[in-house]
Amino acid sequence: MNIQRVASDLVATHRVASLAEKSLRVVEDYKGDLEVAVDPVGCKPGDFVITISTSAARHAAGDYRITTDLTIGGIIDHWSEERWRD
Amino acid sequence: MNIQRVASDLVATHRVASLAEKSLRVVEDYKGDLEVAVDPVGCKPGDFVITISTSAARHAAGDYRITTDLTIGGIIDHWSEERWRD
Amino acid sequence: MNIQRVASDLVATHRVASLAEKSLRVVEDYKGDLEVAVDPVGCKPGDFVITISTSAARHAAGDYRITTDLTIGGIIDHWSEERWRD
Amino acid sequence: MNIQRVASDLVATHRVASLAEKSLRVVEDYKGDLEVAVDPVGCKPGDFVITISTSAARHAAGDYRITTDLTIGGIIDHWSEERWRD
Amino acid sequence: MNIQRVASDLVATHRVASLAEKSLRVVEDYKGDLEVAVDPVGCKPGDFVITISTSAARHAAGDYRITTDLTIGGIIDHWSEERWRD
Numbered sequence: 001m002n003i004q005r006v007a008s009d010l011v012a013t014h015r016v017a018s019l020a021e022k023s024l025r026v027v028e029d030y031k032g033d034l035e036v037a038v039d040p041v042g043c044k045p046g047d048f049v050i051t052i053s054t055s056a057a058r059h060a061a062g063d064y065r066i067t068t069d070l071t072i073g074g075i076i077d078h079w080s081e082e083r084w085r086d
Numbered sequence: 087m088n089i090q091r092v093a094s095d096l097v098a099t100h101r102v103a104s105l106a107e108k109s110l111r112v113v114e115d116y117k118g119d120l121e122v123a124v125d126p127v128g129c130k131p132g133d134f135v136i137t138i139s140t141s142a143a144r145h146a147a148g149d150y151r152i153t154t155d156l157t158i159g160g161i162i163d164h165w166s167e168e169r170w171r172d
Numbered sequence: 173m174n175i176q177r178v179a180s181d182l183v184a185t186h187r188v189a190s191l192a193e194k195s196l197r198v199v200e201d202y203k204g205d206l207e208v209a210v211d212p213v214g215c216k217p218g219d220f221v222i223t224i225s226t227s228a229a230r231h232a233a234g235d236y237r238i239t240t241d242l243t244i245g246g247i248i249d250h251w252s253e254e255r256w257r258d
Numbered sequence: 259m260n261i262q263r264v265a266s267d268l269v270a271t272h273r274v275a276s277l278a279e280k281s282l283r284v285v286e287d288y289k290g291d292l293e294v295a296v297d298p299v300g301c302k303p304g305d306f307v308i309t310i311s312t313s314a315a316r317h318a319a320g321d322y323r324i325t326t327d328l329t330i331g332g333i334i335d336h337w338s339e340e341r342w343r344d
Numbered sequence: 345m346n347i348q349r350v351a352s353d354l355v356a357t358h359r360v361a362s363l364a365e366k367s368l369r370v371v372e373d374y375k376g377d378l379e380v381a382v383d384p385v386g387c388k389p390g391d392f393v394i395t396i397s398t399s400a401a402r403h404a405a406g407d408y409r410i411t412t413d414l415t416i417g418g419i420i421d422h423w424s425e426e427r428w429r430d
Contacts, residue, residue, distance in 0.1 A: 001294040001328055003284075012136055015160030016126055016146050024136070026089075030292075034116075034170075036087040036136050040274055050270055050282070050294050053327045054312045055141050060274050060325035067146035067159065069139045070087055073325065074273030084292075098222055101246030102212055102232050110222070112175075120202075120256075122173040122222050141227050153232035153245065155225045156173055184394055187418030188384055188404050196394070198347075206428075208345040208394050227399045239404035239417065241397045242345055259380040259414055261370075288378075298360055308356055308368070308380050311413045313399050318360050318411035331411065332359030342378075 001050045001073060003084060004029050006043045010036055018067040025072065027051060030084045038068040041075060048079040087136045087159060089170060090115050092129045096122055104153040111158065113137060116170045123156040134165040173222045173245060175256060176201050178215045182208055190239040197244065199223060202256045209242040220251040259308045259331060261342060262287050264301045268294055276325040283330065285309060288342045295328040306337040345394045345417060347428060348373050350387045354380055362411040369416065371395060374428045381414040392423040 004027035012024060023039045027049065037051050038061045052073040058064045060071040090113035098110060109125045113135065123137050124147045138159040144150045146157040176199035184196060195211045199221065209223050210233045224245040230236045232243040262285035270282060281297045285307065295309050296319045310331040316322045318329040348371035356368060367383045371393065381395050382405045396417040402408045404415040 001282075001326065003292055003294060010136070011163040012160035013163055014127060015136075016148070016157075018146050019159055024087075034089055036089060041272065050268070050273075052325055053140070054315075056313070056316055056325040056327045057140075058142055058145075059316075059323070060276050062274070065145070067138055067142040067157075068087065069142045071274075071325075073277055074270035077269040077271055096222070097249040098246035099249050100213060101222075102234070102243075104232050105245055110173075120175055122175060139226070143226075144228055144231075151231070153224055153228040153243075154173065155228045182394070183421040184418035185421055186385060187394075188406070188415075190404050191417055196345075206347055208347060225398070229398075230400055230403075237403070239396055239400040239415075240345065241400045259368075259412065261378055261380060299358060308354070308359075310411055312397070312401075314402055314411040314413045317402075317409070318362050320360070329360075329411075331363055332356035335355040335357055 001052050002029065003076065004049055004051050006045050006047045006049060007034065008045055016067065018065060020066060022061065022066055035070055037070040037072050038066060039072045041072050043072055043075060048076045050074050050076060087138050088115060089162065090135055090137050092131050092133045092135060093120065094131055102153065104151060106152060108147065108152055121156055123158050124152060124154040125158045127158050127161060129158055129161060134162045136160050136162060173224050174201060175248065175251065176221055176223050178217050178219045178221060179206065180217055188239065190237060192238060194233065194238055207242055209244050210238060210240040211244045213244050213247060215244055215247060220248045222246050222248060259310050260287060261334065262307055262309050264303050264305045264307060265292065266303055274325065276323060278324060280319065280324055293328055295330050296324060296326040297330045299330050299333060301330055301333060306334045308332050308334060345396050346373060347420065348393055348395050350389050350391045350393060351378065352389055360411065362409060364410060366405065366410055379414055381416050382410060382412040383416045385416050385419060387416055387419060392420045394418050394420060
């Protein structure tokens, strides 16, 4: 799993049915590279989160039929930009 | 999931049966690296899309027997080259 | 899926039974990095192909019991080195 | 599988139910890049470990319903920073 | 699949039960980056091998319950350092 920071929401009205109505977040890694994750946790921008990839992402979304390859698995209790980039 | 831009269509007449007649698009990331995705959404060149990889790609293609590892999951409503590369 | 070029055949006489007698090809990407793919299509060196990775590779090989993580999915009709590297 | 070193524990109180109460560790590779792994082995910071990714990570966690994509598979008996970085 | 060279054995006495007694090898790619693979073939250091990743690795290990993400699939008959790095 990776440590990423929630950057913003993402709106994709025209989507495949298998993504359902799931909330999508843009997440960034310590280098600033962006990815998109399903958020079953309820995060806000700035939260440091752990993200789950590959087939586990579908199960972590709460319904394995959700066709995501990246899902937010939790909010990290104690983390900071310094610890992240070091 | 990644944020990519549709670059062009891709024609591969001689293909494995498990890709069926699915529409293929060349998609590029913010660095210009190219990949090929199945498009169940109906995109046009220039659209910014979210792409789904690993086993979820097969399910997102609308039929899990389609042997793709990358499928377009939706068209992003508000995105721009500036936001992408920043 | 990725766009790769067939570089050569690969011979591995001593192999796991689950790769069976499948034809193996060395494929290269636009940077010259090499990988090995199962070829159910029948390619020749120089062909530009789309390659399928992860669990879809096994299904694309024509028999999901073939333990490959990369399979050639089709020959691209119109491609060139210029378009690839640009 | 990769060779990584346990850097620290990671606390994520607010997490998806599918990660259960599993112990999480921050692990680093030889370049210092960080990832998060489920630890069914019982490691301490400084241990060199092998980490298992993709769908095998769920099974290695001792319960395939645990939605992890990275799990510590064992502690390496003889390893050193010199051997790692060379 | 990738082309890697067997560098050495790896001993991990304290491991998850799902790796069983399987032989582990440190393998390196042409850049010298190290990974760990299950070896069902019986390789010796210096052998150039093809390695299988993702879910196919478990099946290639001879028992899909073995929780590996990388398995040696065969020994390449004709390969050399020159061909590898070129």
